[in-house]
Amino acid sequence: MSSTTNPSAQHTSTIGAIGAPSRRNTELALLAFAVVIPVFAYANVGLAIDGSVPSGLLAYGLGLGLMAAVGHLVMRKFAAYADPLLLPLATLLNGLGLVVIWRLDQSERLQNLAERQYGVFSPSAPNQLLYSAVGLALFVAVLVFLKDHRILQRYTYISMVGALVLLLLPLVPGVGADVFGAKIWISVAGFSIQPGEFAKIIIAIFFSGYLMVKRDALALASRRFMGLYLPRGRDLGPIITIWAVSLLILIFENDLGTSLLFFGMFVIMLYVATERTSWIVIGLLMSSVGAVGVASFASHVQARVDAWLDPFGCYQTSGACEQIGQSIMSFGSGGVVGTGLGQGNSDLIGFAANSDFVFSTFGEELGLAGVMAIFLLYGLIIERGVRTALAARDPFGKLFAIGLSGAFALQVFVVAGGVMGLIPLTGMTMPFLAAGGSSVIANWALVGILLRISDTARRPAPAPASNPDAEMTQVVRP
Amino acid sequence: MSELTLTVMRLGFLAVLWLFVIVAVQVIRSDLFGTRVTQRGARRETARPQQGARQAPPPQRQQSGGGRRGRNAPTKLVVTEGILTGTTVALQGQTITLGRAHDSTIVLDDDYASSRHARIYPDRDGQWIVEDLGSTNGTYLDRSRLTTPTPIGPGSPIRIGKTVIELRK
Numbered sequence: 237m238s239s240t241t242n243p244s245a246q247h248t249s250t251i252g253a254i255g256a257p258s259r260r261n262t263e264l265a266l267l268a269f270a271v272v273i274p275v276f277a278y279a280n281v282g283l284a285i286d287g288s289v290p291s292g293l294l295a296y297g298l299g300l301g302l303m304a305a306v307g308h309l310v311m312r313k314f315a316a317y318a319d320p321l322l323l324p325l326a327t328l329l330n331g332l333g334l335v336v337i338w339r340l341d342q343s344e345r346l347q348n349l350a351e352r353q354y355g356v357f358s359p360s361a362p363n364q365l366l367y368s369a370v371g372l373a374l375f376v377a378v379l380v381f382l383k384d385h386r387i388l389q390r391y392t393y394i395s396m397v398g399a400l401v402l403l404l405l406p407l408v409p410g411v412g413a414d415v416f417g418a419k420i421w422i423s424v425a426g427f428s429i430q431p432g433e434f435a436k437i438i439i440a441i442f443f444s445g446y447l448m449v450k451r452d453a454l455a456l457a458s459r460r461f462m463g464l465y466l467p468r469g470r471d472l473g474p475i476i477t478i479w480a481v482s483l484l485i486l487i488f489e490n491d492l493g494t495s496l497l498f499f500g501m502f503v504i505m506l507y508v509a510t511e512r513t514s515w516i517v518i519g520l521l522m523s524s525v526g527a528v529g530v531a532s533f534a535s536h537v538q539a540r541v542d543a544w545l546d547p548f549g550c551y552q553t554s555g556a557c558e559q560i561g562q563s564i565m566s567f568g569s570g571g572v573v574g575t576g577l578g579q580g581n582s583d584l585i586g587f588a589a590n591s592d593f594v595f596s597t598f599g600e601e602l603g604l605a606g607v608m609a610i611f612l613l614y615g616l617i618i619e620r621g622v623r624t625a626l627a628a629r630d631p632f633g634k635l636f637a638i639g640l641s642g643a644f645a646l647q648v649f650v651v652a653g654g655v656m657g658l659i660p661l662t663g664m665t666m667p668f669l670a671a672g673g674s675s676v677i678a679n680w681a682l683v684g685i686l687l688r689i690s691d692t693a694r695r696p697a698p699a700p701a702s703n704p705d706a707e708m709t710q711v712v713r714p
Numbered sequence: 715m716s717e718l719t720l721t722v723m724r725l726g727f728l729a730v731l732w733l734f735v736i737v738a739v740q741v742i743r744s745d746l747f748g749t750r751v752t753q754r755g756a757r758r759e760t761a762r763p764q765q766g767a768r769q770a771p772p773p774q775r776q777q778s779g780g781g782r783r784g785r786n787a788p789t790k791l792v793v794t795e796g797i798l799t800g801t802t803v804a805l806q807g808q809t810i811t812l813g814r815a816h817d818s819t820i821v822l823d824d825d826y827a828s829s830r831h832a833r834i835y836p837d838r839d840g841q842w843i844v845e846d847l848g849s850t851n852g853t854y855l856d857r858s859r860l861t862t863p864t865p866i867g868p869g870s871p872i873r874i875g876k877t878v879i880e881l882r883k
Contacts, residue, residue, distance in 0.1 A: 284723075528749060
């Protein structure tokens with residue numbers, strides 16, 4: 237906006253900041269909508285499977301509504317100016333995830349499969365509801381106790397150590413658990429936890445604190461070569477370290493997703509901090525070299541790559557292959573508008589149908605139209621995260637917000653790409669949709685931190701403290 | 715459950731899902747607020763005289779030695795020297811206050827000006843009067859320090875600290 241001056245009339249204009257509205261009422265309306273949609277879906281599943289409205293409808297609706305209400309009231313009290321969209325979007329995705337997990341619990345095929353394999357079938361939906369409530373509790377705790385995200389800046393290097401410990405915990409004998417080839421789980425007191433989900437938030441603190449200090453050195457000291465600004469050799473140290481750590485994760489934990497997430501997140505933040513395209517090129521080169529190198533000798537990764545290259549060719553030979561083939565078929569049979577909730581056959585995927593492959597059920601029962609809507613919901617969360625980063629006034633907050641949204645985006649891409657056969661399948665879970673406690677809890681915390689940064693960024697600036705009128709007038713001395 | 719009901723629910727669900735997405739995008743759209751541009755026209759000048767004339771100086775007009783005189787009363791006040799050089803304020807019968815205070819008509823960002831330094835107002839005949847409001851460093855009209863409210867002669871510069879103003883037709 238420019239200062240529109242009309243010289244003839246001698247009118248001038250004042251440009252002032254608009255007092256940002258808090259938008260809490262908008263958020264409340266959207267939240268109500270976001271609770272109604274999953275309740276509708278729940279009724280739809282019940283009608284399709286049993287021909288009657290499920291008995292738990294009221295309880296489910298009240299549970300989700302209560303969670304949303306608690307989140308909203310806490311926002312009103314502790315983050316009044318935060319973004320109005322993040323909480324409704326997360327609530328909607330979490331609610332839809334719960335409905336689809338409950339729908340897969342009703343599947344006789346999956347019940348029989350579980351009874352054959354473990355002797356007993358236990359439904360996942362009640363657990364998931366519990367995890368969502370724990371996640372929301374963590375969300376509330378973040379908003380209540382984290383008054384200012386800049387406090388986290390003090391813990392830059394402690395975060396690095398903490399994240400590395402969390403990432404390497406699954407390798408410790410006795411704590412780590414090898415679940416179907418990937419060692420990304422630890423079992424504590426009967427619960428299995430995926431520490432990588434929490435490590436992604438903690439390592440974002442380290443990356444932002446570190447890059448905030450070092451970005452000038454990384455951005456300015458460079459040589460120009462073939463249109464790219466190449467960094468000096470010694471400035472390559474951090475990216476090589478992170479690359480090595482992510483390769484170690486890939487080799488020893490057999491998890492492509494986690495290593496891709498960490499390396500990708502670092503490259504995104506490096507790019508944002510330095511504005512140098514060369515980092516993206518270097519990062520892509522290093523990750524492809526690493527991935528190809530590891531795939532040539534690690535058998536677990538090799539199997540995933542084979543299944544990705546030819547999902548139907550190895551259909552009869554390998555378990556991982558079978559799942560990808562079935563997942564692709566369920567996306568295909570969904571067509572444009574889907575088979576309708578509760579009326580698909582995505583339960584044929586069998587194992588991990590409600591966690592790693594939950595998106596296939598969405599693909600089959602909601603079709604292309606539904607999948608696109610869900611992608612847009614994720615895209616809106618990411619967009620709000622990036623918007624928060626743009627609005628944040630402090631460099632740490634900017635980098636932190638971009639790191640969290642970048643990690644979220646990468647996770648969605650890696651999982652959705654994996655189940656659709658775009659990239660090799662990885663052991664990550666769709667944020668908010670998939671069954672799994674760690675994922676839901678960590679992502680609620682992530683949204684909480686984004687809202688805290690957003691609140692700080694959007695809060696109107698306080699009035700200047702000192703009144704210049706009260707200053708002394710200087711006396712002209714003759 | 716009949717096939718028809720399920721089909722309607724299936725399509726209805728997709729519609730509701732997309733409706734949510736569209737509503738969310740609308741919220742983003744309404745969230746794109748920038749800065750507020752307020753026209754400080756003549757009408758507002760009288761309504762809220764405290765809006766300072768400090769921003770966006772209009773094209774500067776060179777002082778043409780002594781200024782033009784006319785039979786009619788001056789119509790505007792022009793700052794000819796100082797930080798606010800070029801700023802004009804329309805004279806429409808309202809009192810103009812000058813000083814460092816934020817609610818002055820012309821806010822002087824000048825260490826040598828007092829908070830409430832001087833005011834310029836029309837008397838009953840429409841003659842503009844300048845009055846020093848007990849300032850520390852004084853107000854000068856035509857190089858003489860003011861002691862009483864004085865009518866402003868045509869083209870006479872009024873000096874306050876580093877700022878010089880003048881009434882023009």
